[in-house]
Amino acid sequence: MKITIHYHAQSRLAAGRALEVIDIVESITLKQLICRVADKHGQPLRAMLLSDVSGPNPSLLLFVDEEQVRSDSNRPLSDGAEVIIFSPIAGG
Amino acid sequence: MDIPSSEFKPLTPEEAAAYEWQLNVPDFGHEGQRRLKAASVLVSRAGGAGGTVAQYLAVAGVGKIVLAHGGNLRPDDLNRQILMAHDGIGKPRVDCAVRRLRELNPRIEIEAVNENVSESNIAALVGKADLIADCAPLFSERLLMNRESVRQRKPMVECAMFELESHLTTFVPHQTPCLTCLYPVEPPAWRRKFPVFGAVAGMIGALAAMEAIKVLAGFGEPLLGRLLTCDLRSMTFGTFKIHVNTTCAVCGEKTV
Numbered sequence: 001m002k003i004t005i006h007y008h009a010q011s012r013l014a015a016g017r018a019l020e021v022i023d024i025v026e027s028i029t030l031k032q033l034i035c036r037v038a039d040k041h042g043q044p045l046r047a048m049l050l051s052d053v054s055g056p057n058p059s060l061l062l063f064v065d066e067e068q069v070r071s072d073s074n075r076p077l078s079d080g081a082e083v084i085i086f087s088p089i090a091g092g
Numbered sequence: 093m094d095i096p097s098s099e100f101k102p103l104t105p106e107e108a109a110a111y112e113w114q115l116n117v118p119d120f121g122h123e124g125q126r127r128l129k130a131a132s133v134l135v136s137r138a139g140g141a142g143g144t145v146a147q148y149l150a151v152a153g154v155g156k157i158v159l160a161h162g163g164n165l166r167p168d169d170l171n172r173q174i175l176m177a178h179d180g181i182g183k184p185r186v187d188c189a190v191r192r193l194r195e196l197n198p199r200i201e202i203e204a205v206n207e208n209v210s211e212s213n214i215a216a217l218v219g220k221a222d223l224i225a226d227c228a229p230l231f232s233e234r235l236l237m238n239r240e241s242v243r244q245r246k247p248m249v250e251c252a253m254f255e256l257e258s259h260l261t262t263f264v265p266h267q268t269p270c271l272t273c274l275y276p277v278e279p280p281a282w283r284r285k286f287p288v289f290g291a292v293a294g295m296i297g298a299l300a301a302m303e304a305i306k307v308l309a310g311f312g313e314p315l316l317g318r319l320l321t322c323d324l325r326s327m328t329f330g331t332f333k334i335h336v337n338t339t340c341a342v343c344g345e346k347t348v
Contacts, residue, residue, distance in 0.1 A: 008323070013255075047281060058276045086259070089286075091141070091253040
């Protein structure tokens with residue numbers, strides 16, 4: 001199945017792209033997807049997406065098909081899902 | 093602000109003349125203007141976004157603006173800090189900002205605080221305002237304002253920017269998510285210095301001012317439980333529903 005990831009703000013710079021389509025054979029949850037792209041891209045994206053402890057950074061703002069989803073969600077993603085990653089911004 | 097309109101002072105003829113163009117906005121009118129006249133807003137800080145927020149609140153006739161911003165003006169502030177000017181370099185930013193705001197609208201009260209928000213001043217600063225405009229560049233300051241906004245049950249307009257992107261939402265304690273619902277821990281990757289154009293700051297600051305005006309005057313549909321996202325690189329704008337985190341350490345069920 002295909003999952004599209006839209007990167008925003010610092011995560012866009014760290015990923016070096018605004019959009020990425022991932023082809024996945026098996027079922028995958030949002031949490032697993034975040035870990036997978038962090039491993040795929042390595043630093044600096046990894047530091048942005050993952051917390052020091054383990055798993056996704058709880059302060060990522062994530063949307064799946066426009067619905068807000070917590071970063072530790074174990075909800076399986078469906079074929080064609082659009083995942084939006086907003087890394088936190090605070091500029092003022 | 094749930095106060096009967098009879099409680100608000102009338103406009104003077106001079107004020108009515110000064111605000112004539114906005115008095116004709118449907119659902120706003122004289123009552124809305126009187127509500128703004130009676131209102132106070134804490135703006136932290138007076139930089140790219142905050143300066144624009146303060147500017148538009150001032151010309152709209154918000155009765156009192158408390159401006160909290162520490163430090164002296166530097167040359168690299170001037171690509172976005174629209175209340176500042178070259179002759180202010182090396183001088184307190186907040187003095188430059190207040191001078192310009194008083195030029196724009198001498199009818200309103202402006203309180204200058206030459207400090208950034210901190211643990212030691214946050215309760216008093218929030219206590220002076222009906223609404224907070226969060227335009228701080230550090231999450232430590234934002235999360236502090238959020239905590240105090242919830243504690244004092246004051247709405248907070250939240251605007252943020254990075255590069256050509258920006259976010260805007262309005263938090264109303266125990267009605268909407270709060271900042272800690274969105275960001276439960278201080279994001280470690282964020283740095284105070286970030287890439288941005290002044291036009292991005294000005295755009296989101298102007299939108300934030302409009303949010304504050306709507307909340308204070310009680311009209312329109314503020315971004316309650318909705319996050320506006322703007323990407324000026326592609327000119328893409330969107331709104332997303334955002335949800336309360338029931339386990340939020342600041343506004344969650346156990347803290348009510």
